[in-house]
Amino acid sequence: MRILMICTEKLPVPPIRGGAIQTYLSGCLPYLKQEHEITVLGVTDPSLPNKETVDDVNYVRVDGKIFELYMEGVIEFLQSNEFDLIHIFNRPRLVIPVRQVAPNSKITLSMHNDMFTPAKISSEEGTAVIKEVALISTVSDYIGEQIQALYPQAKSKVRTIYSGVDCDRFLPGEHPKMEKIRQSIRRKHGLENKTIILFAGRLSSNKGVDRLLRAIPELAKKHKDLALVIVGSNWFSQNNVTDYVAYVRALAKKLPIPVVTTGFVAPQEIQNWFAAADIFVCTSIWQEPLARVHYEAMAAGLPIVTTARGGNPEVMIQGENGYIVQHPEDPSQFTEKLSLLLSDRTEMKKMGERGREFALSFYQWDRVGADILAFWKGAQETLISSEKIDYTDLLNNSSTERVTNYFQHMPIEAPSMINQEKVETVTVKKKKEKKKEKEKTETENTEKEKSEKK
Amino acid sequence: MVNSMIVPWEINKSTHEFFVPEYILSYAQEVLKHYDLSVKSIEVVTTKPDKGGAIWKIDTNNGPKSLKLLHRRPTRSLFSLGAQEYLSLVQEARVPPIYKIKSGENYIEAGGKLWFIAEWIEPLQPVTKDLEGAKQLCYALGEFHRLSKGYIPPAQAEIASRLYKWPKSYQKMVEKMDWFRQIGTAYKDMPASPALLAVVDQFETQAIESYRRLEASQYSNLVKHGNDYWGLVHQDYGWSNGQMGKDGMWIIDLDGVAYDIPIRDLRKLISGTMADLKYWDITWVKEMIQSYHEANPISPEVYELLMIDLSLPNEFYKNIKEVVFEPENFLDEQTATLIQTIVETDKTKWPVLQKLQDEWKGR
Numbered sequence: 047m048r049i050l051m052i053c054t055e056k057l058p059v060p061p062i063r064g065g066a067i068q069t070y071l072s073g074c075l076p077y078l079k080q081e082h083e084i085t086v087l088g089v090t091d092p093s094l095p096n097k098e099t100v101d102d103v104n105y106v107r108v109d110g111k112i113f114e115l116y117m118e119g120v121i122e123f124l125q126s127n128e129f130d131l132i133h134i135f136n137r138p139r140l141v142i143p144v145r146q147v148a149p150n151s152k153i154t155l156s157m158h159n160d161m162f163t164p165a166k167i168s169s170e171e172g173t174a175v176i177k178e179v180a181l182i183s184t185v186s187d188y189i190g191e192q193i194q195a196l197y198p199q200a201k202s203k204v205r206t207i208y209s210g211v212d213c214d215r216f217l218p219g220e221h222p223k224m225e226k227i228r229q230s231i232r233r234k235h236g237l238e239n240k241t242i243i244l245f246a247g248r249l250s251s252n253k254g255v256d257r258l259l260r261a262i263p264e265l266a267k268k269h270k271d272l273a274l275v276i277v278g279s280n281w282f283s284q285n286n287v288t289d290y291v292a293y294v295r296a297l298a299k300k301l302p303i304p305v306v307t308t309g310f311v312a313p314q315e316i317q318n319w320f321a322a323a324d325i326f327v328c329t330s331i332w333q334e335p336l337a338r339v340h341y342e343a344m345a346a347g348l349p350i351v352t353t354a355r356g357g358n359p360e361v362m363i364q365g366e367n368g369y370i371v372q373h374p375e376d377p378s379q380f381t382e383k384l385s386l387l388l389s390d391r392t393e394m395k396k397m398g399e400r401g402r403e404f405a406l407s408f409y410q411w412d413r414v415g416a417d418i419l420a421f422w423k424g425a426q427e428t429l430i431s432s433e434k435i436d437y438t439d440l441l442n443n444s445s446t447e448r449v450t451n452y453f454q455h456m457p458i459e460a461p462s463m464i465n466q467e468k469v470e471t472v473t474v475k476k477k478k479e480k481k482k483e484k485e486k487t488e489t490e491n492t493e494k495e496k497s498e499k500k
Numbered sequence: 501m502v503n504s505m506i507v508p509w510e511i512n513k514s515t516h517e518f519f520v521p522e523y524i525l526s527y528a529q530e531v532l533k534h535y536d537l538s539v540k541s542i543e544v545v546t547t548k549p550d551k552g553g554a555i556w557k558i559d560t561n562n563g564p565k566s567l568k569l570l571h572r573r574p575t576r577s578l579f580s581l582g583a584q585e586y587l588s589l590v591q592e593a594r595v596p597p598i599y600k601i602k603s604g605e606n607y608i609e610a611g612g613k614l615w616f617i618a619e620w621i622e623p624l625q626p627v628t629k630d631l632e633g634a635k636q637l638c639y640a641l642g643e644f645h646r647l648s649k650g651y652i653p654p655a656q657a658e659i660a661s662r663l664y665k666w667p668k669s670y671q672k673m674v675e676k677m678d679w680f681r682q683i684g685t686a687y688k689d690m691p692a693s694p695a696l697l698a699v700v701d702q703f704e705t706q707a708i709e710s711y712r713r714l715e716a717s718q719y720s721n722l723v724k725h726g727n728d729y730w731g732l733v734h735q736d737y738g739w740s741n742g743q744m745g746k747d748g749m750w751i752i753d754l755d756g757v758a759y760d761i762p763i764r765d766l767r768k769l770i771s772g773t774m775a776d777l778k779y780w781d782i783t784w785v786k787e788m789i790q791s792y793h794e795a796n797p798i799s800p801e802v803y804e805l806l807m808i809d810l811s812l813p814n815e816f817y818k819n820i821k822e823v824v825f826e827p828e829n830f831l832d833e834q835t836a837t838l839i840q841t842i843v844e845t846d847k848t849k850w851p852v853l854q855k856l857q858d859e860w861k862g863r
Contacts, residue, residue: 112575112658251675260682292824293679299828300686 047130047426049082050151052120052144054136055110058091064313066338067135067158070185070209070414077415079103082422087123089116117143124148131422138167141175142437149434154425155182156207159335162193169196171440176200180425183207183418186336186357205421208361210414211341213405216317218347218398224321231322235306240273241388244323244348246316246339247330249278249291254329254353254374256290259297259305261380269388272303277319279310320346325387325394328352331374336360341409344401349394351383361409367401506569506611508552518544520554524611528556528567531615534601534608537562552613557620564620565599569613570755577614577755578657581606583648583732584618584754591647594750596621621750624743631784634773635791637742638766640749641734642795645762648731661759662733663723670711673817677704680820683827690831695839696820703813710812717808718801722761733760738769763802766792767809775815778845780852786859803860810853816842 053059054067061068071086078084084103089110090096096107108119117140124132124147131152134140138161141153155175162172176182176197182204184190190204219228232238247253255276266272276298280291287295298305311319320326326343328350336357343350344361350368352358359370369383387394509521532539537560545566546555553571557564570577585606587593596618598606607616627633653659662669677700684696723730734741735756742751770788774780789806792798798806819838823830 112656115656256679256682287825289676289679289821289824293683296683296824296827297686 047082047422048085048128049078049131049133049422050085050087050124050127050129051133052135052137052140053086053088055089055113055116057089058094058107059086059088059105061313062091062093066209067156069313069338070156070158071135073210073212073411074415074418075103076101077412078418081419085127085129087120113137113139120144121147131425133422136161138162138172138175141178142171142441145178146437146441152180152425152428153178154422155179157182157184157189157193160189160192160333162196164196172197173199174435174437174440176203179203180428181205181421183421185209186360188333188357188360189335205424207414207417207421208409209336209338209341210409210411211338211345211405213345213402213410216320216342216345216405218402219321219323220347221321224318227318228321231318235275235304237273237275237304237306237322240271240304241269241325242273242275242323243325243327243384244275244277244319244343245327245329246277246319246342247328247337249276249280249294250288251290252330252332254331256294256297257331257374257377258327258329258380259294259301260377261384262301262303264378264381265384265388266302268385272388273306274298274301274303275306275308275319275323277308277311277316317342317346320348323348325384326350326368327380327384328358329374329380330355330358332356334358341405344409345405347398347402349387349397349401351380351387361404363400365397367397367404504611506552506613508571509549511549518547519549520544520547524554524569527610527615528569531567531608531610532558534603535599535617536602537565537599537617542567558617562599564622565617566596566620567615567617568755569615571613572755573658574609574612574614575656575658576660577607579653579660580755580757581614581616582653582657583651583757586651587644587647587754593644593647594745594748595644595754596750596752621745621752624745624750624752626739626743627749629739631787633739634769634784634788636744636749637737637739637769638788638791639795640742640751641737641765641769642792643749644734644751645731645765646796648757648762650728651732652728659727659759660757661727662735662764663727663730663759663761666714666719666761667711670707670714670812673812674704674707674711676817676821677707680823683823684831687827687831690827691833692831692835692839695836696823696831699816699839699843703816706811706813707817710808713808713811714805717804719805722801722805727759730759730761732757733762734765737765738772761802761805763798763806764809767806767814771810771814774849775842775845778841780845780848782852782855785852785856789856800860807853807857807860810849813846815845 051071053071057063057065057068059068060072075084075086079102085106086103087106087108090107094107098105106123108116108123110116110119120140121143124144129148129151131154132144132148133154133156134144135156136158138155141155144153161167167175176199180203182193182200184193184204184206185208187206190206193200193204217224219225232240232242245255245258247255249255255278258274262272262274280288298307308319320342323346326339326348328337328339330337330353332355334356340350340352340358340361344367350362351371352362352368353371353374355374362368362370364370369386371379371383373379387397504523506524506527511519528542540559540561542556542558544554545557548554548571551571554569556567558567570580581598584595585598587595588597599617599619600606601608607614609615627636680696681700684693684700687693734751734754735758736753737751741753742749766789770785773784773788777784789798819842
């Protein structure tokens with residue numbers, strides 16, 4: 047098939063400036079291009095030509111940054127180019143304009159965030175989008191469920207295609223390729239004999255790293271030789287320190303253990319920090335689609351402590367490759383789960399190994415590629431309704447303001463809700479907990495098998 | 501020709517007050533070439549080194565003008581420039597008219613930022629720092645808000661809007677109260693920490709209560725009118741950006757304008773003025789609101805929002821939020837005293853708000 051993949055207006059492909067969607071797209075391109083003629087339409091970048099063909103993939107780049115401007119470029123391109131299938135990333139609002147100029151193409155959507163909420167798209171346009179697309183892939187069940195909660199009619203069209211990771215690049219610290227790097231990073235930062243807890247992600251309050259920092263004092267009382275590494279690009283920025291970064295810095299300064307903050311790490315080098323670490327923690331408080339760092343941590347053989355938010359728990363088997371924190375607002379829950387890991391080092395190592403196995407078996411790019419190929423095949427087989435709808439009115443009426451309930455995502459907690467002293471009983475509870483986790487794991491295992499059969 | 505991107509710059513002991521890096525000065529010269537003006541003199545009058553912005557006063561064959569390097573994203577600056585043009589040309593508001601480049605555009609892009617020239621309004625004089633002055637400021641603000649209604653930005657501009665963000669900013673304030681508490685706890689040996697920890701609960705409770713009131717208010721219905729119905733909030737309005745000219749009050753420095761229920765400007769002016777007085781004076785507040793109301797009538801629903809916005813612990817928040825930056829310096833004796841003053845002033849706020857509420861109901 048002649049296939050057009052339309053990326054978002056923000057970052058260019060290949061992912062020279064990072065970006066989860068851009069990484070996903072590039073990761074599976076090598077598999078997709080073997081079966082189809084692929085054109086990738088994305089945003090212009092000063093360091094990339096506006097048109098090129100690399101490794102049999104055509105790249106076309108139009109101006110973007112602002113959605114409306116990008117949409118114009120996309121439409122203009124489609125007016126003189128035809129495709130059998132158009133695969134749109136994360137921008138449901140492109141679907142109807144694209145349909146207007148490509149009446150005979152199959153359209154598929156790849157969803158990476160909550161983009162169907164009333165704040166993002168009117169229900170009228172959303173309904174039309176669901177009708178016009180052949181299939182919708184989502185990066186997690188969570189994202190699929192969110193779409194179906196608003197548009198139940200989407201049920202038959204939604205498929206989860208989990209993202210992937212390069213398991214030859216993200217490797218455990220003891221791997222021959224990584225051993226030296228691990229040692230040198232640890233030596234360079236004076237962390238040779240430390241157990242390194244790693245956080246990697248944006249330093250913003252919804253990502254919650256402050257809760258991890260607040261969990262450390264209690265944890266450090268029970269476990270010796272801990273160190274914390276925070277990989278977050280905006281840490282050192284002199285000129286634009288956000289209030290949140292300042293807050294996190296202020297907390298870090300007072301911690302009883304070494305805290306290493308890396309500042310910006312180039313996407314090509316990030317695997318080195320995973321190899322240097324011993325535990326990975328994701329602290330997200332928001333309903334996150336499913337953070338890529340989970341795949342990277344698993345590939346690097348790190349046990350994970352993550353949060354029961356959005357799609358994050360979907361790649362976890364509690365007690366197998368790590369633990370899930372139920373209420374990430376409460377720092378003592380991080381203390382508890384980390385303590386559980388640290389109390390049994392053999393078990394902790396095993397969990398990292400299980401993570402690596404998961405990454406190798408389920409989260410490599412060839413699997414993502416194969417899933418997308420099957421997904422496109424499915425889309426190709428769907429019938430396009432012969433009824434052509436003129437959406438001109440809908441597009442003209444769509445205003446930029448769509449929000450209906452401005453308060454819906456704003457849970458306010460009562461003051462002083464967090465009881466800092468909760469952690470005391472962790473060790474006593476440990477055995478009981480383990481038993482419970484084991485039972486839970488078994489049910490989750492069967493669930494996981496189910497979802498894999500899907 | 502220079503071609504590096506304009507970025508914030510460092511200032512230190514060796515740099516003078518209005519230091520601007522050489523490459524930016526070269527850009528300024530390049531920019532001036534695009535204007536049909538002969539420039540007799542040029543001097544820096546304001547810099548924003550931490551953001552990467554600057555203002556020059558230029559004397560030209562066509563009279564004095566200001567040359568501005570806008571530090572914001574170009575697409576964001578386009579929104580503000582469009583607003584300034586709409587206000588001065590379409591609405592004939594007293595805001596400095598934009599002087600266009602030879603090819604007719606409002607601005608020129610250089611170093612990845614937008615530059616523009618506006619008329620230098622003179623003479624301009626600050627109003628007196630008394631109730632009369634405050635009333636003049638409020639009336640002028642009302643006028644500005646009224647005239648800003650109906651603004652539609654150019655297509656390439658991003659939509660700068662605070663209209664839908666009230667719940668989020670209230671939420672943020674509640675969240676940060678906990679940050680203050682955590683920092684006070686982590687730095688408990690600093691002089692101001694006990695004072696901070698003693699009052700943070702009280703102000704957090706106030707912020708939560710304001711949030712609940714906002715939720716119960718007509719806010720969600722009001723915003724449905726949409727951005728251009730409500731017009732623009734200035735966001736940096738006060739004694740220096742509202743000044744008296746020959747023919748009336750002028751409003752300057754429009755770079756931060758955004759769509760909003762613009763009463764927020766009035767709220768800031770009131771709470772800031774009361775903080776300066778160190779107590780809440782019912783006469784001042786009433787007359788300030790009245791002056792504004794004469795220029796831009798306040799509906800009962802918007803009045804309710806004003807009351808709710810005044811009920812936030814605005815001054816505590818504004819003064820303490822710096823604590824996250826350098827707690828080891830910030831939490832000193834001086835801040836302990838400051839907290840005491842804020843708490844004392846806050847006590848006088850509530851009877852005033854109560855009266856304002858009752859009297860408006862009786863209208």
